[in-house]
Amino acid sequence: MSRQDGCRFKVNDCVEILDLGKAGHVRIPFYVRGKIGLIIQYCGRYLNPEDLAVGKTSGPTIDLYRVQFNHSELWGVSENLSQDRLVIEIYDHWLKPIEKIVEES
Amino acid sequence: MTKGNEHDHDHHDHDHSEVEHEALVIEDDVGNIEGQIMIDALQSVLISRGLLTAPEVTKEIQQLESPGIHLGAKVVVKAWTDPGYKARLLSNGKSAIQEIGISVGEAQIVVVENTPTVHNLITCTLCSCYPRSILGQPPSWYISKAYRARTVREPRKVLEEFGVTLSKEIQLIVHDSNADMRYLVLPEPPANLSAMDATKLEATIGRDDLIGVSR
Amino acid sequence: MRGYHDIGGDTAGEIPQQELPWLHWEKQTEAIRNLLGDGTRRIISLDEMRRGFESFGAEKYGKHSFYRRRLESMIDILIEKGVISSRELEHAVKEKKRVWDENSKAGIE
Numbered sequence: 452m453s454r455q456d457g458c459r460f461k462v463n464d465c466v467e468i469l470d471l472g473k474a475g476h477v478r479i480p481f482y483v484r485g486k487i488g489l490i491i492q493y494c495g496r497y498l499n500p501e502d503l504a505v506g507k508t509s510g511p512t513i514d515l516y517r518v519q520f521n522h523s524e525l526w527g528v529s530e531n532l533s534q535d536r537l538v539i540e541i542y543d544h545w546l547k548p549i550e551k552i553v554e555e556s
Numbered sequence: 557m558t559k560g561n562e563h564d565h566d567h568h569d570h571d572h573s574e575v576e577h578e579a580l581v582i583e584d585d586v587g588n589i590e591g592q593i594m595i596d597a598l599q600s601v602l603i604s605r606g607l608l609t610a611p612e613v614t615k616e617i618q619q620l621e622s623p624g625i626h627l628g629a630k631v632v633v634k635a636w637t638d639p640g641y642k643a644r645l646l647s648n649g650k651s652a653i654q655e656i657g658i659s660v661g662e663a664q665i666v667v668v669e670n671t672p673t674v675h676n677l678i679t680c681t682l683c684s685c686y687p688r689s690i691l692g693q694p695p696s697w698y699i700s701k702a703y704r705a706r707t708v709r710e711p712r713k714v715l716e717e718f719g720v721t722l723s724k725e726i727q728l729i730v731h732d733s734n735a736d737m738r739y740l741v742l743p744e745p746p747a748n749l750s751a752m753d754a755t756k757l758e759a760t761i762g763r764d765d766l767i768g769v770s771r
Numbered sequence: 772m773r774g775y776h777d778i779g780g781d782t783a784g785e786i787p788q789q790e791l792p793w794l795h796w797e798k799q800t801e802a803i804r805n806l807l808g809d810g811t812r813r814i815i816s817l818d819e820m821r822r823g824f825e826s827f828g829a830e831k832y833g834k835h836s837f838y839r840r841r842l843e844s845m846i847d848i849l850i851e852k853g854v855i856s857s858r859e860l861e862h863a864v865k866e867k868k869r870v871w872d873e874n875s876k877a878g879i880e
Contacts, residue, residue, distance in 0.1 A: 452648070452664075474772050476822035478734050480681050481572075481773040482708065482780040497663065497736045503818035506852075515735055517666075526709055526780070535728040537708055540735035570775045570829060577778060580787045581836045591839055592796040593871055597863035598846060599803060601855050607814070608806055616802035681779030683821060684837065696791040699837045702783040709780045717786055732779065 452495045458514050458543075464490045465549040466518060468541060476504035479545050486524050487549055492517040494540060514543040577701035624692045627658050628740060629761040631690075633754050635667075636745040649740065653690065661689030663736040668729070670744045670771065675722055677715065677730045677768035678739045679707040687738040691766060698767065708732055718769040741768045775829035797838035804845055815848050823848045 454461055470484040471477075478500050496512035519538045522531035583591060602608045631653055635642040645652035649665030665687055668676040680686065681704045686694040697703050707714050711730045712722060722728055731739050743765040749757070764770040807814040823844030824832060835843060849855045 472772055476818060476825055477772075478682060480732070480734060480779045481777050482681075492666075494664065494735075494737055500735070500818045500821075503816050504822035506816075506819060508813075508816075515737075517737070530710065531712065532724060532728070535711070535730075537730050537732065539732040540737055542735065570773055570777075572773065572778070572781050577781060577783045578833065579784050581834065582791065583836045583839060587836065587839065588794060588796065589871070591794075591800075591842060593864060593867045594842060594846075595796045595799045595803070597860060597867045598842075598849075598855075599799065600867070601859050601863050602803070602807075605855065607812065607854070608803065612806055613799065613802050616806055617798045620798055620801055620805075682776060693793050696837075697786050697788050700787055701778060701781075702786045705778045705781040705783040706786070714786065718788075 452493055454493050455496065455514075458493060460490045460493075460514075460516055460543075460546065460548070462490055462492065465551040466490060466516075466541075467547045467549050468518070469545050469547055471545060473501065475501065477501055479541060480539070482525060483518075483520065483539060483541070486520060488518040488520040488524070490516050491519045491538065497542075499542065499544075515540055516543070516546070517541075518546075577705055579702035580696060580700035582696075620688075621692070623688065623690055625761070625763045625766065626758065627690050628687075628763075628766045629758040630656065631658070631667075631740070632742060632761050632766070633757045635742055636749060636757065637754070642742075645742070658690060660687075662687055662738040664738070665690070665740060666731075666737045667740050667742050668731060669742045670768075672744070673725060674727050674729065675768065675771055676739075676741045677707060677711055677728065678733060678741060679704060679730060680733045681705070681708055682734050685733040685738060687740055690740070691763065694767075695763065715769065718764070720769065720771050722771070741766050743771070774825050775832050776825045794838075800838050800842045800845070804841065807845075814852070814854060815845060819848050820844050 460466060465487060467487050468479065468483045468485065494515040494517060497515050498508065498510060499513050517538050518541045519536050521533070522529050522535055522537060523533070525537060599608065599613060603610060631645065634656060635645050641652065644655070645667050646669060649667040650660045650662070653660050653665060670676055684694055684699040686698065688694070703714070708730055711728055715722060733739050743761065746760065762770065804815060804820060806812065808816050820841060824840045827843060827847055831843065832840065846860065850857050
């Protein structure tokens with residue numbers, strides 16, 4: 452899906468996943484919080500599951516992105532191969548922009 | 557017999573460091589009978605409140621039973637034999653799947669393509685998200701805690717358990733379907749693609765190919 | 772905040788690969804949740820059901836099967852929202868169990 456007006460991120464942006472410390476139903480797993488990844492796709496705007504879980508269906512909708520991680524970023528030194536990747540969907544309010552330090556190969 | 561309304565408000569961090577999850581919890585006969593009694597009781601209460609009818613439930617069960625791997629196989633074979641369709645499928649999975657007459661209940665379907673140097677594997681660590689409206693119900697191992705916990709951390713080991721050894725040259729991409737997208741793997745076509753008709757080709761595609769635990 | 776359901780990366784043993792059948796009560800549970808969540812009813816959404824099993828306690832989450840968790844969650848949310856009462860459900864369960872036991876005695880499956 453193409454980026455819409457108001458999207459904070461574009462493909463290849465570096466992002467950090469925030470830990471918002473929220474109780475209740477969230478769809479951002481523990482293992483990616485505080486980690487740095489790369490935006491690889493924009494998915495569109497969806498109602499926030501954190502709201503839907505308590506019956507709030509009036510919105511607003513939130514931008515959703517697919518973010519890619521290296522396994523070393525997630526698990527430290529791991530047995531996974533350096534080229535292997537993990538991709539997961541993250542809602543905009545869980546994302547913080549990061550200055551890219553090294554060019555991704 | 558347990559019933560609802562036991563409120564255990566667990567809102568603090570759970571220490572996962574000492575936990576090794578029971579791989580898969582299966583109901584025994586007593587549990588299954590309890591389950592049947594409870595859902596029948598719930599259904600009767602909902603009917604008496606005018607919220608459901610029995611024929612609606614029967615029809616919905618039939619709807620749940622009708623999708624299956626055969627639908628995923630149709631999508632794959634069309635992508636293998638029609639490059640324009642494949643491009644549309646990879647760009648917008650839901651609309652391409654609907655294009656061939658398959659209805660899609662999920663918000664969006666992301667189709668991820670296997671190549672000679674890339675292999676894709678699908679999981680849902682938080683629950684069991686799966687493209688049910690196309691493929692039907694996921695297999696019990698997919699919803700097991702063992703699969704959910706381990707695929708994101710040691711995917712190559714998980715694939716070994718399924719009999720798949722990926723060479724060092726292949727890039728393995730694991731997709732955790734945690735939000736609104738649902739995923740289908742587009743496997744590589746067979747070498748003798750042009751020698752087979754669509755029906756034969758569809759018969760070669762299995763559920764495990766579409767999830768990514770086979771190659 | 773990390774829920775007990777948030778298990779990505781945890782230790783676990785071998786993945787059990789036996790194929791299990793999808794039982795009638797499990798399909799019925801799924802069907803009823805779908806109907807209750809549809810456009811005409813909007814009584815329980817998927818996210819509300821997920822919230823239900825993510826908050827009914829780690830012990831329950833650990834001991835119940837996948838579909839039983841969804842059934843328990845659905846019941847909790849319906850009672851929480853006042854759609855049904857626990858008393859009427861208890862009564863219905865007692866009645867269904869009585870019929871089941873009678874049929875079992877009579878030799879009917």
